[in-house]
Amino acid sequence: MGISTMKAGKKTSLLIIDPANRGHKGNYTCTVRNTAGTVNYTASLHIHGTGDYTGHLVHGAEASPWSQLLYRSALLPKIVPFHFDSPIFAGEATQVTCLVSQGDPPLDISWSFQGTHLSSQMGVSTTKAGKKASMLLIDVANPGHKGNYTCNVKNPAGVVNFTTSLHIHVLPLIVPFHFDSPIFAGQATQVTCLVSQGDGPLDVTWSFQGADLSSQTGISTNKFGRTSLLLIDPAGSGHRGNYTCTVKNPAGVVNYTAHLEIHVLPLIVPFHFDSPIFAGQATQVTCLVSQGDAPLNILWSFQGSELSSQTGISTNKFGRKASSLLIDPASSGHRGNYTCTVKNPAGTVNYTAHLEIHVLPQIQPFNFNPKGVNGGSSTRTMCSVIAGDSPLNIRWLKDGQPLSESRRRIRKLDDVTVILSLAHISLDDSGNYTCVASNAAGSASHSSVLKVKEIPSLLPISLPSEFNNEGDYVQLTCVATKGDHPITFSWFLNGNVVSPAMGVSTVNVGRQTSLLIVQSVTFKHVGNYTCVASNSGGQENRTAQLVVKEHVSCHIPCSFPITSSVPEPGHC
Template identity: 25%
Template sequence: LILSSEESSCILECLNTDKDDSGRYSCQVFNEVGSDSCHAQLCIFASEPPYFIEKLEPMDVTTGDAVCLKCHIGGTHEIKVSWFKADGKLRSSAACKIEFTRGIASLKLSKAVQTDADEYTCKAENSIGSASSSCRLTVQGETSIINSSQTEGQPARFECRIAGSSPLEVSWLKDGEPLKENDEYSMYFDDNTAVLTISRGEIKHSGEYTCVATNSVGTASCRIFVQQEIIKFHPLKPLSVNEGEKLHLSCHVRGSLPMNIQWMKDRKEITSSAKTRITFVDGTATLEISSASKTDAGDYLCKATNDAGSEFCKARVATPFVELDISVKNGVTIRAGETLKLPAYVNGRPQPEVKWTKDESDPVKEHVMIETIGKNTHTTLSIPETDRKDSGLYTLTASNHLGSAYENIKVEIFDPVPGQCEKPTISSVTHNSMTVNWEEPEYDGGTPVIGYWLERKETTSKRWNRVTRDPIKVMPFGVSHNVSGLIEGSQYQFRVTAINAVGCGPPSLPSDPITATDPAGKWYMLFMVNNFSATNVMKFWHYE
């Protein structure tokens, strides 16, 4: 160890290090004021020669396949990787790409050919030593199916084109057993194409056929599975049927007999019953339901099965209907000023249209919300700050072109204060007074009316002023009040408000404007006669 310092730096040098020098080092400085320190961790690794964590493995490919030979290398860096073939060292090119990244060495061939078959070696080297790994790459001839087809009762022909070095030996197998040429099967190989012909296709010819090609390099094969085909025509189609009508579904099936027909609805098997009839005659599978109901709607499937396999066709059946679900169908009673909400769910097929009406009159379009989620429609009639005029019979109607449904909801808006009085009338008009007349309101709020506020204003003003300090009391036969102190020539309007024990109702509509003025004629007192009573005097008037 060599310790030295330069100006404000302190340096510790370790010469000829080994693993024992690994550890935690600290540097401490101090003076009369205090001290400080810093630390560092030193790790020393021993150098290692290259070694293979995963070695190359043999690989078999077909002509034209992509090839990737790779191995995983460990050891101390820097490691140099080289690839060799029997005929010498390989270099990276477009057809042969060589890579070494993060310890993985790879050799990639974009398309294998017969001449690529050989033994390959990967060699890894560093300053300490070297290691190598080898494997064999085998490239076989190419085989592929050109086409194949088979129809029951008709000849069947299978072709397999073969690429490979001559001479080639070709054989055919069925279900793993060699085939021999006879009246049923004929086989030949010409122009690199192997052909197998079946004179007349039948159920017994179903199975797995294999074409095997062999040469001095190796063996290749291709396979095809043959089965009798169930052919459908005139398949099921979507159907809509009304409740109570007959539901009839049929589809035509052609294939090898015997054949089993199975009907299913929503993945559950259907069996014949008093209501349901299932038949299969002359290749036609039929399902009949004598009287369809809403529960018969769903997804129907007809499945045909024989020894060769199975096929199916399916269709959806819909029964048109309309349904309403209203939680407040027994009616609603709320206090005036509250919000009225009438929620409902609508379901139907086809999707129904929704309409709200009040008291069997024009449709209610304001305050209506309609939202459709999936197959259901949610609608709400919402009226904020209700008053008594919102009371009535509300009707929700849902309809499509096949039918309709409706629900009535009785709504009562309860207001504890009296209703609005009718517009007051005016009589006995003079130049400084007039009499205001009105009737009790039709609705008293549930408690008797105990009085009225009478207000007046000049037509040139917007301000209403009460005529009396206290409410005007209720009279047995209508209510009136003589208003005096008016200004001659001024035009006045009056309105009245009913009062009960809870509070005041809304003010009436203003009366028609009227001017304070005397009538056109005048009354004149002719004479006065005392009837000799201390309190009674008779007056005689004349009008002209």
């Protein structure tokens, strides 16, 4: 039929009629399909006269439809005028076709750009369509393609050419920019938005997190030709985020965004313990981080050591930015410096508060011998303060009154110890002894009772008469007027313990009297009777002599001693 088609690139198809005749007259339709659907365009070919014609119908998918019908004559080549579409944008595709409507063969068709042969032009391709047409295709236009394109046609009759200009709207091109590595709050930083290409005039603006920068404190911008400088001095936590440079020109709008990361050190709100507290009370402080990058790691230390082993201290984290320290109950060992340390990716900060604890004196308990001490002996006890603020004042009281020296000696061993010594103890030394320790926090005391053991005190043993007759009833009385109870009474005759076998009996009357009874006295009962009274404090004794008179019958006057406790022979 004399009709052929040729695909040029991805977006163009060429229909060629060579030579044209009346049979080619009619409508020609180009149909284009893709995943989105189908479109078509129809052009009509009219053929005049009866001679032979060569017709070329070219349809570009993105170009305006057009058709030309040419009549052949033996002349110089004649180029059908062509033009690029209206100014295009960089990145788009465009094409033109140089069609020779007449001219003697052979035809030599070539292209040039800005007077230079096109063979070296990147991104531009030419395709010959039949003998009389050549198509120039720019698939992805860029600013370098802007200029004059010339189609040159040569045949034996001569050379002709036709030139058309390509105008490209060039969007701004921003050279990528970045902030320095993450900075710390308080430092300064800047970035430059440089427009390397793009039609003028250029309008360069900045935004932060999508909002205009005009209201941002600490940020300034300055424009120098095709460059705009953004300066942040000093940077704060509120400056962290995305900064966008937006450039407008007649071709359109472009932008570039850079993220600024600011390392913000933690900021601890100052804290303090309450006024000095007393031992036994509870206290707490809270370490609150008002600002700083997450995550936050909050730790406590005491006197430079980690708190984990501290008795009576607990810590609790509240949310992400607070930690409380509780001491319950407080003791002297809790006095010192407590430090809250906060770490985050930006670094480490800490804050220290001092806890002062008023500690009352604590006295080591002491006691006198619970069984008591013997009169006349010596004893001593020590009052030691095992806890409490210095300086200490330590003193002794007896029955609530300051101790007088006399037989008592008070000696300070050191700042926390005072010794009380008692010599030649008597009943007067019995009583309640109290050690009082005082300091700025208050006073403490401890008491112990000293019991002095009282030995029995006996009255002289009483006898019914100085001399006793054999067979008389004799009773000896031993009375203890003083002495701690219980009192034990023992009787001895000439150093030997008396017993019923000796015809002697003893009996206690009450707690302080003992009787020795001889129902019928004989000479064997004559001798020294000793009463011994004993108690926990010691013993006391009294002795009495029992004398028995002897009865003698004789006719001769006689004489014999009657005061002897041992019978002697009489003389008559």
